[in-house]
Amino acid sequence: MERKNSTKRIFTVMLSLILLIGATACGNSSGQSEGGQDTIGQIEDHSAGDSTVDSAGEPVVAERETGTEAEAPENTADGVGTSNILIAYFSRVGNMDFDEDIDAVTSASVNMDGSNVSGNAQLLAEMAQETTGGDLFFIETVEKYPAEYRGTTDQAKTEQNDDARPGLSSHVENMDVYDTIVLIYPNWWGTLPQPVVTFLEEYDFSGKTILPLCTHEGSKMGRSESDIASICPEAQLLDGLSVRGSDAGSAQTEVEEWINNSGILE
Numbered sequence: 265m266e267r268k269n270s271t272k273r274i275f276t277v278m279l280s281l282i283l284l285i286g287a288t289a290c291g292n293s294s295g296q297s298e299g300g301q302d303t304i305g306q307i308e309d310h311s312a313g314d315s316t317v318d319s320a321g322e323p324v325v326a327e328r329e330t331g332t333e334a335e336a337p338e339n340t341a342d343g344v345g346t347s348n349i350l351i352a353y354f355s356r357v358g359n360m361d362f363d364e365d366i367d368a369v370t371s372a373s374v375n376m377d378g379s380n381v382s383g384n385a386q387l388l389a390e391m392a393q394e395t396t397g398g399d400l401f402f403i404e405t406v407e408k409y410p411a412e413y414r415g416t417t418d419q420a421k422t423e424q425n426d427d428a429r430p431g432l433s434s435h436v437e438n439m440d441v442y443d444t445i446v447l448i449y450p451n452w453w454g455t456l457p458q459p460v461v462t463f464l465e466e467y468d469f470s471g472k473t474i475l476p477l478c479t480h481e482g483s484k485m486g487r488s489e490s491d492i493a494s495i496c497p498e499a500q501l502l503d504g505l506s507v508r509g510s511d512a513g514s515a516q517t518e519v520e521e522w523i524n525n526s527g528i529l530e
């Protein structure tokens with residue numbers, strides 16, 4: 265009897281130990297997923313709001329290889345007014361200096377299709393164009409951003425701190441013909457890239473509808489919607505959609521649904 269009891273005690277102690285180890289392991293695993301978030305946790309909130317940045321203060325992005333041919337996409341918003349919907353978009357690709365040796369540069373938010381390179385915002389703009397039949401307009405800067413990723417993030421940060429208005433080389437011929445603007449941009453330091461601010465201030469959006477789509481690597485819309493609302497107080501701002509850059513290529517259905525639900529096609 266005594267022996268049976270001590271076996272039972274040993275068994276109970278062992279079971280408790282197993283449970284304790286198990287619980288610790290679980291704690292660790294949830295710690296790890298928070299560890300994932302810890303990586304996000306190291307991310308400091310820069311003045312930009314909810315920027316997702318790494319410990320060095322750099323925005324977090326998916327790293328991909330770049331290719332050689334990156335030209336500013338063609339604009340179809342030539343003022344002819346084939347549609348009352350304008351899809352205006354800004355992207356790093358088309359707005360940076362690709363040098364000859366670009367293959368050697370590891371970069372982000374670049375999609376390769378053969379030798380063609382497109383930014384995430386461009387992929388999304390093409391999806392929006394397919395859904396709406398709207399005119400495409402690429403917001404292009406006079407001065408290009410450095411091809412090297414960090415050079416761009418640094419420059420963008422300086423522009424944001426200085427509240428700069430980078431000059432644009434592309435202009436919508438006749439904004440009057442558009443009553444709806446699907447505005448597509450990457451999240452830069454928690455909000456709109458400064459060239460998009462230049463774009464929004466260049467035209468009168470009073471009475472027009474703006475549908476914002478932000479591509480990002482963690483910060484989602486950031487504070488871009490409230491920034492658009494304060495730059496264009498007389499525009500009707502509809503609910504935005506955020507798409508992670510790495511998901512941009514497969515976001516067709518999501519973009520379609522968002523546009524259909526927005527009511528702009530009715």
Ligand SMILES: Cc1cc2nc3c(=O)[nH]c(=O)nc-3n(C[C@H](O)[C@H](O)[C@H](O)COP(=O)(O)O)c2cc1C
Nearest residue numbers: 315323356373383384385450453454481482483509
């Ligand atoms: C200058 C710069 C700043 C960025 N800041 C952020 C940020 O604050 N939060 C975030 O989630 N992603 C940030 N990103 C990542 C981009 O928003 C993301 O990669 C996006 O999909 C790029 O779109 P694009 O290829 O059209 O330029 C930043 C990228 C750059 C180049």
